[in-house]
Amino acid sequence: MSTVSLLAPKTFQSLPPIAGVALAAGNCGIRYKDRPDLLLASFPPRTALAGMFTRSTTAGPPVEWCRACLPGGAIRGLVVNAGNANAFTGDGGRRVVRQTAERAATLLGCAAEEVFISSTGVIGEPPPADRIVSALPELFRTLEEDAWDEAARAIMTTDTYPKLATRETEIEGRRIRLNGIAKGSGMLMPNMATMLVYLATDAAVEAGALQDMLSAAVRKSFNCITVDGDTSTSDTILLAATATAGNRPIADPRDPRAQGFRAALDALCLDLSHQVVRDGEGASKFVRITVAGAVSDASASNVAFSIANSPLVKTAIAGCDPNWGRIVMAAGKSFEPIDQAATEIRIGGRLIASAGSRIDDYDEEPVAQHLRGSEIDVDVRIGRGPGMATVWTCDLTHAYIDINASYRS
Amino acid sequence: MSTVSLLAPKTFQSLPPIAGVALAAGNCGIRYKDRPDLLLASFPPRTALAGMFTRSTTAGPPVEWCRACLPGGAIRGLVVNAGNANAFTGDGGRRVVRQTAERAATLLGCAAEEVFISSTGVIGEPPPADRIVSALPELFRTLEEDAWDEAARAIMTTDTYPKLATRETEIEGRRIRLNGIAKGSGMLMPNMATMLVYLATDAAVEAGALQDMLSAAVRKSFNCITVDGDTSTSDTILLAATATAGNRPIADPRDPRAQGFRAALDALCLDLSHQVVRDGEGASKFVRITVAGAVSDASASNVAFSIANSPLVKTAIAGCDPNWGRIVMAAGKSFEPIDQAATEIRIGGRLIASAGSRIDDYDEEPVAQHLRGSEIDVDVRIGRGPGMATVWTCDLTHAYIDINASYRS
Numbered sequence: 001m002s003t004v005s006l007l008a009p010k011t012f013q014s015l016p017p018i019a020g021v022a023l024a025a026g027n028c029g030i031r032y033k034d035r036p037d038l039l040l041a042s043f044p045p046r047t048a049l050a051g052m053f054t055r056s057t058t059a060g061p062p063v064e065w066c067r068a069c070l071p072g073g074a075i076r077g078l079v080v081n082a083g084n085a086n087a088f089t090g091d092g093g094r095r096v097v098r099q100t101a102e103r104a105a106t107l108l109g110c111a112a113e114e115v116f117i118s119s120t121g122v123i124g125e126p127p128p129a130d131r132i133v134s135a136l137p138e139l140f141r142t143l144e145e146d147a148w149d150e151a152a153r154a155i156m157t158t159d160t161y162p163k164l165a166t167r168e169t170e171i172e173g174r175r176i177r178l179n180g181i182a183k184g185s186g187m188l189m190p191n192m193a194t195m196l197v198y199l200a201t202d203a204a205v206e207a208g209a210l211q212d213m214l215s216a217a218v219r220k221s222f223n224c225i226t227v228d229g230d231t232s233t234s235d236t237i238l239l240a241a242t243a244t245a246g247n248r249p250i251a252d253p254r255d256p257r258a259q260g261f262r263a264a265l266d267a268l269c270l271d272l273s274h275q276v277v278r279d280g281e282g283a284s285k286f287v288r289i290t291v292a293g294a295v296s297d298a299s300a301s302n303v304a305f306s307i308a309n310s311p312l313v314k315t316a317i318a319g320c321d322p323n324w325g326r327i328v329m330a331a332g333k334s335f336e337p338i339d340q341a342a343t344e345i346r347i348g349g350r351l352i353a354s355a356g357s358r359i360d361d362y363d364e365e366p367v368a369q370h371l372r373g374s375e376i377d378v379d380v381r382i383g384r385g386p387g388m389a390t391v392w393t394c395d396l397t398h399a400y401i402d403i404n405a406s407y408r409s
Numbered sequence: 410m411s412t413v414s415l416l417a418p419k420t421f422q423s424l425p426p427i428a429g430v431a432l433a434a435g436n437c438g439i440r441y442k443d444r445p446d447l448l449l450a451s452f453p454p455r456t457a458l459a460g461m462f463t464r465s466t467t468a469g470p471p472v473e474w475c476r477a478c479l480p481g482g483a484i485r486g487l488v489v490n491a492g493n494a495n496a497f498t499g500d501g502g503r504r505v506v507r508q509t510a511e512r513a514a515t516l517l518g519c520a521a522e523e524v525f526i527s528s529t530g531v532i533g534e535p536p537p538a539d540r541i542v543s544a545l546p547e548l549f550r551t552l553e554e555d556a557w558d559e560a561a562r563a564i565m566t567t568d569t570y571p572k573l574a575t576r577e578t579e580i581e582g583r584r585i586r587l588n589g590i591a592k593g594s595g596m597l598m599p600n601m602a603t604m605l606v607y608l609a610t611d612a613a614v615e616a617g618a619l620q621d622m623l624s625a626a627v628r629k630s631f632n633c634i635t636v637d638g639d640t641s642t643s644d645t646i647l648l649a650a651t652a653t654a655g656n657r658p659i660a661d662p663r664d665p666r667a668q669g670f671r672a673a674l675d676a677l678c679l680d681l682s683h684q685v686v687r688d689g690e691g692a693s694k695f696v697r698i699t700v701a702g703a704v705s706d707a708s709a710s711n712v713a714f715s716i717a718n719s720p721l722v723k724t725a726i727a728g729c730d731p732n733w734g735r736i737v738m739a740a741g742k743s744f745e746p747i748d749q750a751a752t753e754i755r756i757g758g759r760l761i762a763s764a765g766s767r768i769d770d771y772d773e774e775p776v777a778q779h780l781r782g783s784e785i786d787v788d789v790r791i792g793r794g795p796g797m798a799t800v801w802t803c804d805l806t807h808a809y810i811d812i813n814a815s816y817r818s
Contacts, residue, residue, distance in 0.1 A: 058741025058749060088737040088749065090766030123734025124767055187721055187738060228720045230735075231742035311637045311720070311805075312596055312813055319814025325532025326639075328497040329596060332467025333640035340467060340497065357499030358533055396720075398807050404721055405728025 005160045007278035007286050007374060007394070015148035015166045015179045018200045019244035020044035022143035025154035028135040030128055031083025031121055036154035038132060040139040041078040041198070042108050047242045048204075049075040050211035051116075052218055054235030060087030061094045062117040065101065066236060069113045073207030075240050076110035077101075079117050079136070080155050080196065082183075086119035086127040087233035096129040103133045107140040118196050118236045120157055120183060152181040155196055158403055159184050163275040167268045169260040171247040176203045178264050182272040186281035186404060189226040189309070197222065197237040197272060203261055204243035205250045212253035213262050214239045221269035224301075224391045227280035228400070229309035239265075277392045282399030285317055287376040287392065291331075293343075294387030299336045301389035303382060306334035314396035317376055322367040324352050331382060339383035346379040347371065414569045416687035416695050416783060416803070424557035424575045424588045427609045428653035429453035431552035434563035437544040439537055440492025440530060445563035447541060449548040450487040450607070451517050456651045457613075458484040459620035460525075461627055463644035469496030470503045471526040474510065475645060478522045482616030484649050485519035486510075488526050488541070489564050489605065491592075495528035495536040496642035505538040512542045516549040527605050527645045529566055529592060561590035564605055567812055568593050568688050574680040576673040580656040580666050585612045587670075587677050593685040598635040598718065606631065606646040606681060612670055613652035614659045621662035622671050623648045630678035633710075633800045636689035637809070638718035648674075686801045691808030694726055696785040696801065700740075702752075703796030708745045710798035712791060715743035723805035726785055731776040733761050740791060748792035755788040756780065 021043055025036035051070045053063050079100050086093045101115040108115070119127060152162035163182040170176060180199040187195075205213070218237060243249065250258045278286050289307050294300035307313055310330035316323040324345055331338055340356040348370025351359060370376065376395075430452055434445035460479045462472050488509050495502045510524040517524070528536060561571035572591040579585060589608040596604075614622070627646060652658065659667045687695050698716050703709035716722055719739035725732040733754055740747055749765040757779025760768060779785065785804075 054741075055744055056738070056741035057744055057747040058737045085734070088734060088752075088762065088766060090749070090764065092766060122732070123737050124762065125734070126767065187735075189742070230719050230721050230738060233738050233741055310639050311809070312639050315810050315813035318810065321814065323531070325494070325497060325534070326596075328467045328532050329465070329639060329642050332463075332465035332642055333598075335464055335466055338466045340499070343497075353497065353533065355499065357497060357501060358535065396810065398810055400720070401724050401727065401805065401807055401810065404724035405730065 003160065005279045005283060007283055008161045009275060013164050013166055015164050016177060017145035018177055018179050018202050018242060020242040021200045022145050023147040023151040024139040024142040024144065025147065025150040026135055026139050028131040030081055030131060036150060037082045038135055038139065039080040039151050039154040040104065040136060040143065041151065042143055043075050043240050044242050044244060047075050047240050048207040048210050049073055050207060050214040050239045052214065052237050054232055056231055056233050058088060058233050060085055060119065060233045061089060061097045062086055062119045063234060063236060065097045066116050069116065072113055074114055075116055077104045077108045077115035078198065079104050079115065081119050081132055082155055082157050083121040084119060084125055084127045085121045085123045085234050087123045089126055092126055096127045099129050100132055103136050107136060116238060118234065120155065120196055120234050123233055148179060148181060155181065155183045157183065158186055158281055159279050161279060163272055163279070165268050165271040167264040169264040171203060171257050171261060174245050174247050176245050176261060177201060178268050180268050180272050182276055184227065184276040184279045186227055187230045187232045189229045189231045195232055195235055199239040199268065201241050202245035203241050204245065204247050205241045209250050209253040210239060210241055213265055217266045217269040220266060221273040225273050225277050226305060226308050226391060226393050227277065274392060277394055280394035281403045282397040283394030284397050285374050285376050285395040287317060287378065287394060288390060289378045289393065290390045291380050291382060292388045293381040293383040293385055295337050295385040296387040297389055300387040303331050303334045303336050304389045304391040306330050307378070307380070308391045308393035311396055317371060318395035318397045320368060320371040322347060322364050322371055327378065327380060331380060337383065342381065342383045344381040348377055412569065414688045414692060416692055417570045418684060422573050422575055424573050425586060426554035427586055427588050427611050427651060429651040430609045431554050432556040432560040433548040433551040433553065434556065434559040435544055435548050437540040439490055439540060445559060446491045447544055447548065448489040448560050448563040449513065449545060449552065450560065451552055452484050452649050453651050453653060456484050456649050457616040457619050458482055459616060459623040459648045461623065461646050463641055465640050465642050467497060467642050469494055469528065469642045470498060470506045471495055471528045472643060472645060474506045475525050478525060481522055483523055484525055486513045486517045486524035487607065488513050488524065490528050490541055491564055491566050492530040493528060493534055493536045494530045494532045494643050496532045498535055501535055505536045508538050509541050512545050516545060525647060527643065529564065529605055529643050532642055557588060557590060564590065564592045566592065567690055570688060572681055572684040572688065574677050574684065576677045578669040578673040580612055580670060583654050583656050585654050585670060586610060587673050589677050589681050591681040591685055593636065593688045596637065596639040596641045598638045598640050604641055604644055608648040608677065610650050611654040612650050613654065613656050614650045618659050618662040619648060619650050622674055626675045626678040629675060630682040634682050634686050635714060635717050635800060635802050636686065683801060686803055689803035690812045691806040692803030693806050694783050694785050694804040696726060696787065696803060697799060698787045698802065699799045700789045700791060701797045702790040702792040702794055704746050704794040705796040706798055709796040712740050712743045712745050713798045713800040715739050717800045717802035720805055726780060727804035727806045729777060729780040731756060731773055731780055736787065736789060740789060746792065751790065751792045753790040757786055
């Protein structure tokens with residue numbers, strides 16, 4: 001697993017500091033011995049918070065905790081460990097979360113409910129509270145603003161590269177920064193959030209407006225990606241706004257002053273979500289699937305995910321095989337309305353089928369050539385309706401099975 | 410693909426004749442050169458018919474044709490080809506179906522609407538009408554009652570063995586036979602039917618009662634299996650009752666005389682459905698998943714399929730890795746209600762987790778040992794409700810990717 005994905009970004013973004021946000025990464029030996037596996041982050045007083053979590057009905061204690069604390073709309077601390085998901089761990093898992101939050105709160109001088117907790121890794125194993133709690137004081141001593149890269153590395157599990165992104169915009173002529181880190185890279189079909197994503201900005205935005213803008217950005221990014229259709233117990237996305245940039249606070253998401261900020265947030269989320277897909281377990285191809293002509297956007301999204309999660313579509317793409325009939329199958333198994341007579345299928349922009357069957361002068365070679373590349377475009381029209389959706393995914397390769405038949409043992 | 414699945418039945422069932430049902434298999438060179446790829450079957454006058462078809466919204470012309478003819482409740486002929494699914498083939502595909510039915514009807518001396526058609530294989534390629542139609546007269550000349558094995562072989566695609574089953578029962582003291590053949594073995598999560606299944610009996614059962622009994626049997630067998638979660642465009646199951654056994658016709662599915670027949674039909678369908686799973690593409694393990702304690706049977710079924718189709722669960726089983734946390738994840742991603750505090754997980758009958766977390770004295774070794782076998786049992790309780798469901802599936806291995814990254818090209 002030490003090889004970096006072939007689809008990794010050519011250059012990694014270097015993240016500038018966000019005033020007031022300090023980070024520290026360390027190793028507490030939960031699962032990984034030779035790399036950081038624990039992250040502590042601190043935020044200045046009056047930092048507003050927005051967040052979204054997995055829709056899984058087996059969500060773990062850290063997600064329960066964050067969900068309960070989110071209505072406070074404020075964050076002062078964040079603790080994330082990799083290697084143990086603290087999910088399906090019952091009361092014991094809940095105690096670990098509380099102990100962790102309380103210890104961090106004492107160090108940071110805040111309430112436990114202002115400390116947010118995430119855990120990622122193996123599900124069902126009792127988490128080692130002692131290791132986490134006893135590592136916090138040392139991390140607290142080493143907090144610094146310039147540690148985004150280390151932070152991104154500390155939350156990785158089977159990820160082959162850290163995921164970082166940054167954007168700059170302006171509010172009232174003041175420079176506003178947005179930073180983000182994320183982890184993938186299997187058990188990944190986010191639903192209302194993705195695996196683990198932490199965003200911070202120095203803009204002053206009130207929690208309600210922040211939540212609204214985060215939801216809109218996630219809907220178009222993290223909620224449009226899938227690696228294997230397996231939704232995690234731990235999906236969490238948090239966006240902290242420190243207000244250190246000095247703009248007058250934004251209270252209404254439709255405030256015209258926030259326009260650039262919203263665009264930057266959308267771009268940041270899209271950037272990170274694509275980085276996650278590009279590090280999908282075993283991925284050798286990055287695949288965009290756009291479905292148009294559906295009865296609604298929701299219907300288009302169901303069809304697009306049905307195609308994106310189909311093992312037969314994913315293996316055909318892995319094998320560079322223009323077996324486009326599997327796209328037809330995967331669209332149909334969504335059970336969404338499809339008007340075959342108005343259906344069109346394109347791969348790499350080339351029209352393959354229209355009006356419900358293969359075009360007469362179909363030439364497979366240019367399609368096969370496109371599939372031999374690493375950036376694959378699939379466009380499907382399923383009728384004459386207004387609904388449209390795009391999702392991003394990767395192929396299904398031997399490496400996925402290598403990783404997951406032996407990830408734990 | 411020439412190796413037979415390790416999970417294949419140790420002995421193949423030899424099917425006795427069903428009086429009046431004659432079969433012939435031949436090669437018409439659609440895709441396979443050295444094995445039969447075309448089946449013709451004939452049934453005596455007044456043979457009653459029941460059937461079920463894929464719920465896919467991209468079903469192909471043969472399914473459209475069968476669906477339109479089924480209300481007639483009668484069958485005289487059946488034509489099945491392997492190698493081309495005749496799906497997403499538009500008006501051209503519909504013409505091929507009509508030509509095939511008309512040619513067979515002329516040979517058999519019946520109406521075209523009494524000839525049922527199925528096609529399996531690659532989706533989207535125009536089907537070769539000439540090859541099929543011109544091969545029918547020779548098949549007609551060689552029809553015989555003792556050709557069930559050849560028939561089962563003629564409908565195979567990536568199947569590594571033919572699937573046959575037979576049962577015997579009594580009505581009014583008369584011996585009643587039920588025969589069945591099926592094909593798998595990828596693109597397989599049947600929905601209201603399975604890939605291709607043809608059943609015949611010499612019992613006299615009217616079409617309405619036959620349909621009722623078939624639906625009940627399918628609900629507990631073919632609708633409870635999955636290989637890869639990919640529902641085909643071509644799923645078809647037909648049950649023909651020739652009435653040649655001489656019993657007084659059964660018109661009511663609740664007729665007490667039909668009790669043994671129903672049990673035999675249920676057993677036949679379960680047998681064939683398990684044979685299909687055992688030949689799932691790349692399968693190395695046969696997996697039973699039972700979910701209990703759900704709010705309803707439908708909810709239990711959703712959870713069971715969510716577990717059965719999870720790539721992470723399937724790869725863990727392939728790797729003999731007792732990573733039971735993935736079962737928790739897969740249950741949760743169904744979004745069905747789960748009472749974690751009342752949840753229990755067993756693998757191979759061994760209790761692993763109860764009351765929402767791992768048991769204290771958990772010993773992984775016996776679980777790992779069970780997973781090293783080829784018959785895997787998973788039992789999950791998700792609450793205290795009355796809902797229960799069992800599904801059968803297989804693991805996800807490198808061989809699945811080998812088969813499907815290169816099936817077509």
